[in-house]
Amino acid sequence: MALQIDSALETSLPEEKAIPPVIHQSMRYSLFAGGKRLRPVLALAACRAVQGDDSKVMAAACALEMIHTYSLIHDDLPAMDDDDLRRGKPTNHIVYGEAMAILAGDGLLTRAFGLLAESAFAEVADQQETSLAQRYLQVMAEIAHASGSQGMIGGQVMDIEAEEQKIDLSTMEYIHQHKTGALIKTSLRAGAILGGGSEEEITALTSYGEYLGLAFQITDDLLDVQGDTAKLGKPVGSDEKNQKSTYPSLLGLEKAREAAETAVQSAVEALDNFGPEAELLRQLALYLLEREN
């Protein structure tokens, strides 16, 4: 599946030599820097769970990965988290400079919506089907909301404002639900909606997405305490060094691990009405408890 996604991403951006080359090199550098492709995998897996065809969701899967990548490029900037390394490689602004990193992020975000619109246009023109157009437009609107100022961007804003402050559990949950949770949940919804799922199926996969996002964040925090720097591609212990409030710091290590297990269990239970077609989603949830990066 990862190969299929990488190949779709490859053709969904202008080539490296497209004018002006430096911006396309910079966009591609970060898009192909070894990401796990979690959001595209979730979108494809949700589409398969509702027995939809991969082709219906591939553009949205690529758009989600581009939006995730742009958010990482901008988060790493000196004015934000000022990170030099990401997945063991120099961050975009270290390689291309700050101006180009800002523009590469802007370019990926813009291309994400361009790709969605182009793909939807082609599908609708081909099939003359209003309901398909509606589904695409719904997904576009949801992706924009999940990644906008009341979604992912809003989460990053709260995260910046919370820096080096003691925050309570509800503020931390707000940050996670918006900064990472919203786009993860929307990846599932995009797959379910574009795959032609029923209302019940979309609701179940939304619920799965919410629990999965929570489990993902708790295990992320746990890895920062107990992980392996080499496998993670970034130093462990950075949250404690930055006095960042995390699930382990607020709940304690044991309770945090329990919370991750409960969230994974709830995610799997949300899939109860699905058969083997949702097996990939079940495995993905269980895998979070064993992840090493």
Add this chain to the structure above:
Amino acid sequence: MALQIDSALETSLPEEKAIPPVIHQSMRYSLFAGGKRLRPVLALAACRAVQGDDSKVMAAACALEMIHTYSLIHDDLPAMDDDDLRRGKPTNHIVYGEAMAILAGDGLLTRAFGLLAESAFAEVADQQETSLAQRYLQVMAEIAHASGSQGMIGGQVMDIEAEEQKIDLSTMEYIHQHKTGALIKTSLRAGAILGGGSEEEITALTSYGEYLGLAFQITDDLLDVQGDTAKLGKPVGSDEKNQKSTYPSLLGLEKAREAAETAVQSAVEALDNFGPEAELLRQLALYLLEREN
């Protein structure tokens, strides 16, 4: 028309107090900082020229202004042009800091596409009309292309690369056609397409948009040589100080003025097959020759 546009922009963004408030204040600060609303006016005027209803194009008009505004916020950043003033007011990062300015730009860009998708969804759901959905999707794709890495962002990249270098006329034209021309042309096309114009009408308005964009840029360069600092809201002579290649510096003052007049004349001629419904567009073109800011 400006009031109508401002009122639509007002309701198309989350309120100032929406969580997190600081990002919405920052987004609104720049969106309501006294812009001329050129792109929305052009979109509405093109829609009227094809005898379409204002309501069809208002979301696209707002999206175009949000994209223009985000590009100004990011261009003004210390890593880019490092400008402290814009239209006589402190730039976004001076008021809200660099991190928030980056995120406010991202938020406006994201909201632009969200607004387009939401409006298209509502229209299509209401009318069950595939061709309307197609028109919206075409406009979205065109706006993304015009503002993306091979459009506006590409122009900004070339502009950065050309800094303090002598460039030739064709490079300067590339920069202008992409950095400002592409979105201006697309504003006309958006109005013509969403207004339901014929192929001939869309082609004529596209041609008008190309000439208008050129005239706009030349008169912009001329104002920097001969304008009035108070009326402009920014110091004159900055292009010469920054050794920037401009139409006056490459062609000479007299030839540059002639080129502006020729472009305006060509823009007006592109409207030959339209009647009084295109009068606003004719006036807009002629006004460029007398503009003071």
